[in-house]
Amino acid sequence: MAEYKWPEESKRKYIGKRISRLDGPDKVSGRAKYTFDINRPGMLFGKVLRSPHAHAKIVSIDTSAAESMPGVKGVRIIQGPGTEIQWAMDEIALVAAVDEGTAEDAARAIKVKYEVLPHVVNERELASVPAANRRPPTEQTKGDPAAAFSGAEVIVEDVYGNDVITHCCLETHGLVTEWPGANNVLLHQSTQSISSNGGEMARALQLPAGSVEVKMDHIGGGFGSKFPVDRWGVEATKLSKQLGGAPIKLMLERDAELTVAGTRPSAYAKVKVGAKKDGTLVAWESESWGSGGVAGTGMPPYPYVWQFANQKTRHHSISTNNGPQRAWRAPNHPQACLVTMGALEDLAAKIGMDPLDFVLKNIEMTGVRANVYRDELLKGAEMIEWKKIWRPRGQGGVGSTSTVKRGLGLSLHTWGGGGHASDCDLTVHPDGSVEIKIGSQDLGTGTRTTIQIVVAESLAVPREMVKVHLGSNKYPPSGSSGGSTTIGGVSASSRRASIDALNLLLEKVAPTLGTTADKLEAVDGKIQVIGDPTKSMTWKQACAKLGTQPITTRGKNPGRENLTSAGVGGVQMADVSVDIETGIIRMNNFIAVQDCGLIIDMKTAESQVFGAMIMGVTFSLYEEKIMDDQTGRMLNPNMEFYRLAGLADIGNFKVHMMTGKGYDERGPIGLGEPPTVSPGAAISNAVANAIGVRVSTLPLTPDRVLAALARKGGQAS
C-alpha cells in the first residue's frame, strides 16, 4: 500500500526536477484564453463613468442623453445623488452598448453635478496631515526600552519609508457576465478566488450559492488585488439581467486599474535603534504612519523578524482620499523589512561594522529560523562575492570611479505560506488515463504544472497521462490563491487523492498478481510486487481490471498526516552602481537564497523568485502612485509614467533554492510572497553603502538620490 508522505529524494521522478510549465505552449501561441479574450455571442461592452473629484457629494445625475444614443442598450447608476465619493475615479454609472466606442461616448454623455469637498491625498509628511485625517495612534511597549537605550553605546535615528504603489496587473480587473437562465449566472472573471466568487456574487444577487458559475482558464496577473467580485462586477451582472441576460464584458481601463483596483499602502517610520559598540543590538523604538486610502492602514510588523527584548512602537493610521489598498504580495512585509533592515544597516555603518558580520552576530534574535538565515547569509555572501567587493560605507565598493559608486546591501525576510483548504477529485479511468478536477486557479505560478507533477509522481505514471482541470467553481472547492497558500493546499490534496486512488487500484489488481494490496507498489508505469519486478503488470493492464467503472477519489487538505508546513526564511543581496552626478542607479548583480520546504518544480519555483526580485527592482527604483494635491487625482495612471522595469534594467540575477535535509521534509510551502519582501531593503542598503548616505524613501528616483547627496554635502550639484 502506498503512503501519503512525500517520497524520498532518491525515489522522486518528477518532484523537484526542472519541468517546463504545462500551459507554456498555450501561452506562447496565443491559444491561452484570458477573461479579457472572452467573446460571447451577442456580447455588449460595459464602460464606467467615474468621478473626476477625490472627495465630493453627488448632487444630480442625468443619463437621458446617454440612454437615447444609438447602440446604447442600458445605463445603470452605481452611486446616486446624495452619495459622498471618497476617491477620484470611483464608479458613478455603468453603460452597456454594442461596441466599446459607443459605450465610451455614452458614459461621457452622462451629466453629473457634484458638490466638491476638500480632499487629502498625500501623507508622506506626518506633520502636514490634518488632524481630521489621523486615527488615534496605537502604541505597544515590550520590556523597558528607555532603560535599554540609556545603555546603548551607538544609536541611529532616521526616517525610512516607501510611497504607495499599485498592483498594475497587465490584464486589468474585469469580467464577462451573463444570465444563461432566469435564475443563474455565468461569470468569466479575472480572479484569484475561483471557488468563492460564485457564492459571493450569489449573495449580492440574493440567489442560491450554486446558481453562479465562475470560469477562468488564465489570469493576467493578480498579486493580491483580484479576490472579490467587486462592485463593478455585481453592477454589470445586474445590468445584464435588466437587458435580458445579454453578456456584458467589463474590463477596467488602464487608468482605472492603476487608480481604483488596488494599492500597496504607504509606510513611513521614524526609527531609533541602539546597540553596543561590539554590535550587540539592544533596543528599538519607532513612530510610524501610512495610508491605504480612506480606511487608513495598520502597522506593519516593526521591528521585522528581529525580536528585541526592549522595544516601543507607535503607529498612526492616516485616512486619505485615495483608492483603497488591497493585499499586495506579502502584505506589510516589504514595508516592515525596508524600515527595519534599513535602520540596522545604518546602525552597522555607524558602528563601523560590515553589515554581514553585524547581522550574523545578532542572528539568534531572529528566532526559530536563525540557522536557516545563517546558512543563507553565508551562501549569499559567496554568490555575490561580498567580502571581495564590499567596502565601508561611502568608500565605494570595488570598481567604483570618481562619479560612479558601487555598493552592496543585504536583507532577510520570512513568510508563513502554509497550505490552504483544498478539495479535489481524481479519476483513474479504465484506459489508464487520469484526470484531476480542482477549484483552484493558476496565476502563472505554475499551479497546473505542480498538480500534474504530484499526481504523476504519486501514481508513477508519465506526466502526459494526467489531465489537470482547474479554473471552475464547479470543481471541488479549493482556496483562493493568496498569501502563498496554494502550493501547500493543492499539492497535499492531490497527493492524498492520488494515493487513495492508487490503493484502490492495488486492491483491485492484487488477486491477479497472486498477492495482497499491501505487498504492491507503483513504479515506472507498472504495478509490481514490492521488491520483485518480475511479478508486475503495466499501469494500463492494471487499469483495465477496473472494467467499466473508473476510480474517483476525493483528496482534501487539511487531512490525515500533515503534508505541508509554514514558515520560510530568505536572504537577498544587491550589488548596485550609483552615478552621483545624475542620481541614476543601476543594478549590477542581485542574488536570492530562498527556502520553501519541498520544491515540486524547480523551474517554476526559480521563476517565482526571479519574478519577485524583478518586481522588487521595479518598486525600489521606479514605482510610485503620484497623487496631485490640487486635483486629488493620480498624475501617472498609465504605463509610461507609472514605470515598470524593462528587460535592460535588471542586471544579473542568481537564485539559490535551499533543498535537501532540513528543508524537504517540511513539505511544500508557498513561494509567491517571500522573495518579494527583501528587494527594497537590499537595494536601498546597497545604495546607502555606495553613496554614503541614506535615501530615506522608496522609490529611489534620481532626484531623491541627488537630494540625499546634497543633504550630505556631497558631490551633487
Place this chain on the structure above:
Amino acid sequence: MSSSDERRDEAEKPVVSRRNFLKGTGVAGVALTIPLAPGAEAQAGVAGVTVIGPERSKITLNVNGTPRALEVEPRVTLLDALRNDLDVTGAKRVCDRATCGACSVILDGKLVYGCSVLAIEAQGRKIETVESLASNGQLHPVQKAFVDNDAQQCGFCTPGFVMACKSLLDHHPEPSADDIRLGLGGNLCRCGTYVGIKAAVAQAATEMKKTRTKGGRRNG
C-alpha cells in the same frame, strides 16, 4: 528601416507620442483618417484622399494569410478590430497607448504596436499575429525557447514578447546585448520574466541559425 531600428528610435526618446509612433510606422495620411465631424471632412477633402467614416465602414484585413471582412468605425484600432471583431485575441490590450508592447503584431514585416495602428490603415497590408507562428502543430523556435526557459508566468505579455523576439531575430540573427536591449525595450512584463526571456533569445538565435544553415528559413 528595420523594426528593431525603429525600436531603437523609441528607446532614445522614451516618451513616444501616438502621433510620432504612427508617423514612425510609415502610415501616411494619419490626420486625414482620424474621424472628423461631417463638415470638417468635406473641408479636409483633398484630391486623391479617401475619406472614411465617421460611420462604420466595410473593410478587409489580411490576417495571418486569410482575408477577413469586418465593419468598423475609423477610430477602431487594429488591436481592437483583431480582438473584438475577429476574435483573434493573442495580441493583448494592456496600456493601450504604445508603451508596453503586449499588442505587438507584425505589419508588412515590421513590428508595430497594434494599439497604435488604426484598423482602416491596415487594409491591404500583411498582418501577422502570434497565432500564425506555429506551423503544423510545431512551435516556432522562439516559442519553444520561451517554453523551455520559462520565459513567462501569467503569460499576458508573452505573445507581445514572442512577436518582438521573432522580429528581433529576423532582423538581427546574431543579436548583440545592445540589439536585445533595444529590440525588446518596447515590451514590459509585470511578473518579472526577463531572466527567462534573455535565455530564450539566446536559445532561439542558436536554433534559428541551425535551421538556416540546414537550408530554408522557416516562417519567414
